[in-house]
Amino acid sequence: MTDRDPSGRTPSPSLAALLAAALLAVAAGCATAPSPERDAAAAAPEPGDTDPRRFAGLWDGAIHYVPGSAELEATVELGVDAEGRLAGTIDMPPFDMLYHPLEDLRVEGAQVFFSYRRDSEVRGPNALFAFEGRLDEDGDLVGEFLESRGRIPFRFERIGDPGDPRPVLERRPLADLSPEGGELVQAFNEDEDKARLVLLLSPT
Amino acid sequence: MQRHVFQRIDDERLTAYVVWGPMLDEETRPDAVEATRYLEDPRSRHFWTDADRVAERFREVTGLPEGELAWDTFLLYPPGVTWNGEPPEPAVVMHVDKPLPDEQKLDAHALRERVREALAGE
Numbered sequence: 001m002t003d004r005d006p007s008g009r010t011p012s013p014s015l016a017a018l019l020a021a022a023l024l025a026v027a028a029g030c031a032t033a034p035s036p037e038r039d040a041a042a043a044a045p046e047p048g049d050t051d052p053r054r055f056a057g058l059w060d061g062a063i064h065y066v067p068g069s070a071e072l073e074a075t076v077e078l079g080v081d082a083e084g085r086l087a088g089t090i091d092m093p094p095f096d097m098l099y100h101p102l103e104d105l106r107v108e109g110a111q112v113f114f115s116y117r118r119d120s121e122v123r124g125p126n127a128l129f130a131f132e133g134r135l136d137e138d139g140d141l142v143g144e145f146l147e148s149r150g151r152i153p154f155r156f157e158r159i160g161d162p163g164d165p166r167p168v169l170e171r172r173p174l175a176d177l178s179p180e181g182g183e184l185v186q187a188f189n190e191d192e193d194k195a196r197l198v199l200l201l202s203p204t
Numbered sequence: 205m206q207r208h209v210f211q212r213i214d215d216e217r218l219t220a221y222v223v224w225g226p227m228l229d230e231e232t233r234p235d236a237v238e239a240t241r242y243l244e245d246p247r248s249r250h251f252w253t254d255a256d257r258v259a260e261r262f263r264e265v266t267g268l269p270e271g272e273l274a275w276d277t278f279l280l281y282p283p284g285v286t287w288n289g290e291p292p293e294p295a296v297v298m299h300v301d302k303p304l305p306d307e308q309k310l311d312a313h314a315l316r317e318r319v320r321e322a323l324a325g326e
Contacts (some may be wrong), residue, residue: 068208068312069300093241097300130207169241175235177223177251181258182219188287195322198222198279199205199316200259202227203239 050085052078052105054135055112058164061156063145074154075143076131078105078114079162088162090116093169110134112141123148208312210245215323217283220248223258227275261290266297267304270282276300278310282322295322 031044055078058109078088086105091098091143096120105114131154133143139158144151159167188196205220211284216220222243236252243250262274279294287293296318 012237060276062207068314069210071207073207088290168242172240172246172248172250173238173239174224174240174250174252176233177253177282178257179253179255179257181223181251181253181261184223184258184319185220185287187249188281191219192286193283194219196281196285197209197218197241197319197321198262198281199220200237200262200274200277200279201222201224202231203224203235203273204228204231 045135050107052080052107052112053083055107055133055141055163056080057158058160058162058166059141060167063152064156065152066128075166076102076103076114076156076164078112079163079185086114087113088114091166098195104130111143128197129152142162205314206243208318209319210247212316213217213319213323215320216247217323218247218319220245222248223253224249224250225253225259225275226256227259236247261309264298265291265293266302269303272303276302280315280318280322304322 057078058080059076060074062073064071073093075091075093076088077090078086086107087101087107088102090102091100094146100116100118102114102116105112107113111132111134112128115128115130116130117126119125119126127201130146131143132146133141133154133156136142139154141158143154145154146152175183184198208216210220211324217266220243222240223287224239225231233252235256236250238251256273256275259273262277262279263272265269265278266274266279268274268277276299279295280296281292282295296315297304298308300310
């Protein structure tokens with residue numbers, strides 16, 4: 001067992017990483033579309049600038065343990081409260097984390113810092129998971145996710161404003177296979193004119 | 205798969221069959237119902253099996269040694285391939301933590317390119 005994800009599980013193979021992958025935003029059927037405000041969000045801050053508003057938004061992306069293979073999807077909402085302080089929550093659907101509160105949010109120059117706590121099988125209760133990020137030239141929020149095993153790169157795309165609807169993952173119909181998989185064979189042959197991916201996966 | 209392949213290939217000639225099963229001997233059908241969210245593209249079809257037989261049938265064409273099951277494998281078939289009898293030979297096999305070559309480890313970016321090639325008839 002590693003400490004590579006918030007639940008203490010390896011963000012592997014199974015689905016999070018892969019299928020997921022992700023998850024969302026621009027996906028067909030999602031509730032929100034990519035935001036056109038990317039360029040505005042990318043405005044380069046002056047050194048020493050602590051204005052948190054440039055980080056405000058609904059951000060969707062992944063923590064890239066192994067790019068293209070083991071990725072942990074997340075959606076982060078960052079807003080600015082009445083006192084001008086950064087506040088926010090994080091969703092990690094593979095771990096049933098929704099609107100999970102962020103803490104210790106702050107801006108230092110070009111960087112934003114925030115973290116959350118969650119029980120970890122490896123590190124025990126209330127373990128700290130932290131993000132250190134900045135806006136890149138495309139307006140994406142990029143940086144590193146800190147956990148006990150090291151620093152893992154992440155990239156989030158701005159998909160909306162704070163308060164916008166978050167991506168909704170819709171369940172798909174699930175058909176039962178007979179032991180030999182006859183229904184799969186039939187579907188495969190009916191789609192002979194298509195490129196077909198066959199994925200054999202664990203749902204947990 | 206959703207983010208790296210399906211979101212980036214807007215082609216109705218692409219489909220996926222996801223077979224969810226008991227790789228760890230503890231998964232249940234409700235787990236699979238939830239997991240369908242992670243490949244929600246309407247071009248995908250999801251199946252559940254509570255046995256290892258289907259994963260066993262794919263062992264040989266994935267190149268796995270005897271006794272292994274093909275859970276956590278990703279197979280690509282180009283148009284034109286049909287399935288008669290045992291599963292046909294895939295054009296691409298990728299895997300996660302299987303006793304197969306490292307070069308075949310899942311790389312969704314590479315898989316996307318292979319899908320594009322298959323759709324282009326290359």
